[in-house]
Amino acid sequence: MSELTTRPADAQETETWRELWMDRLTGYAARTRRPVRTEQAAKRREKADEAVLLRLLDGETPVGYLSLIRFTEDGGQVVILEDLQIEEPYRRRGHGRAALGIAREWARGRSPRVSLGADPTDPAQQALFRDVPLGSQNMHKDLGDRPSLPAGVTVRRMSADEFGPWWTEQLAGYAESFVLNGLLTEEQARERAERQSGELLPSGLDTPGHDIYTVVAEDKPVASIWVCHEVEPDTSFVFDVVVEDGHRGKGYGRAAMLAAEQSALDAGSHVLGLNVFGHNEVALRLYTSLGYRPTSQMRTMTV
Template sequence: MTEMEIVADQGAWRGGFEERVLAGYRAAGCSEPLARALLERALKGVDGWTLATDGTGWAAVELTHENGASTGRIHDLTVPRHRAWAERWCAEQGAERVLVRLTGGGAGAFADYPVRAQNRMRAAAAEPRLPAGLTVRRLREEEYPRWYAREEASYVADIVRAGVLTPQQAQEKSDRDFAEQLPQGYLTPGHAFYAMEADGAVVGTGWVGHGFLPGVTFGFSLEVYEEHRGKGYGRAAMAVGEWAARQGGDEALMFNVFGGNEVAMGLYDSTGFTVLDEFRSIGL
């Protein structure tokens, strides 16, 4: 069997890779502008990727340093047997773990890699209706500090549960992410915060960013408080997200879910939210 060889010229590979990624996003229901915007995100740093082939297929890999750890990334793998080479390359570069992004889901050669996170999306109903008995209002500015503290604690717990980072690394990531997304806090342009109420009590909150991608509102958080779960509010929160997307002039709702949250994934499956990207990883 021919050995894998690293090649400098991406020309013979690049076009096919881009078409495979675009095909995955189109199959997931993305509009052409959205599919191309997602492709642009997937190609970030592509010129620095290491590309190898044995003449029968391609492997594109990269070593990154983030959250205090060295991570090997497998960006493309067209022949399953090349996985061993890609993992060995990552290990030789000093990676502590290997991560793969799968467009449109479908584990393929990486079925034994645990799911760490998913990006999901679906088109919002033309006229979303809020469930009976549930009202939605803007979160008040004086409520924001308490909401922020609760939201950050939940985010850190989600990251740790996904099995990727230590609690300290998760806290550091949370601090960076919140500072990046909400540089002006409650008054950050393009962001909206909601409180969901039923029977006079706040049962959950929502945080969305409008125009995140072409025609897409990103649901940073659609949270039902633990003491109010099991009452159907999870589905109601999805409806609130769609309603918020339309309020912001967008056509679709997108969000991220961390691995290890099977209840949430089951809810999203049943409510028709398609997997756009799935991230899986293993430690080395």
């Protein structure tokens, strides 16, 4: 079993690590065809309350780097395992797993959990992080021809009367997801949902770049779907899809997602993205069967 020790990385090592890290972020963006987020990553580190870069040592031999940051969010302490790399010649000797244990130790007393971003296209990361529960996952689909809706299903813009109750339900559902995932307390989750959703949709139904639809079947509203077109070039996002209780299991979730594809294509996007919480297995299955592929994962372990 690997037994690693650590010391703070020196200035030269920090420079080397930063270059390796930025190269990896760029490579990941190219592989998943997502925008490069090197600047955001560097800024997050600068803004952290605490940031450490540890040199991982096997005896006297340096074998890798572990970068950890802590910051305050929604009144709670968050620890992020920002980067872990084991140098090529020293891989597959259990050092990655040992470094996860070191991250956990470091977080103890600082935060109840450690979160990390994982690349779903990298077999090494998927093996190393397989026991770290999935908090949420981004998924993307390359759109083809404009799909048609199933017979008997139509879609129209959500009415002003429908918006109020939908918004209340949307906020409650979003907040509940954070709680179900063990990420936030109820109060923190409610605050986060109100802040984030309020920022996204400041003018309600009239917010530019957003389309909110009601899906209708048998003359009744059966589902709703919220699509945003202005986050990334050529990409629209599904921010929320809900099938009414009593109408689930009848294919209306799939129909709503096809309506979102129509909306994205009409807005000039060729990719549709979404974020799904890890506990939501039904939704995960639906997106997978519709051809969405995971592009990034947020995983969280308790310490």
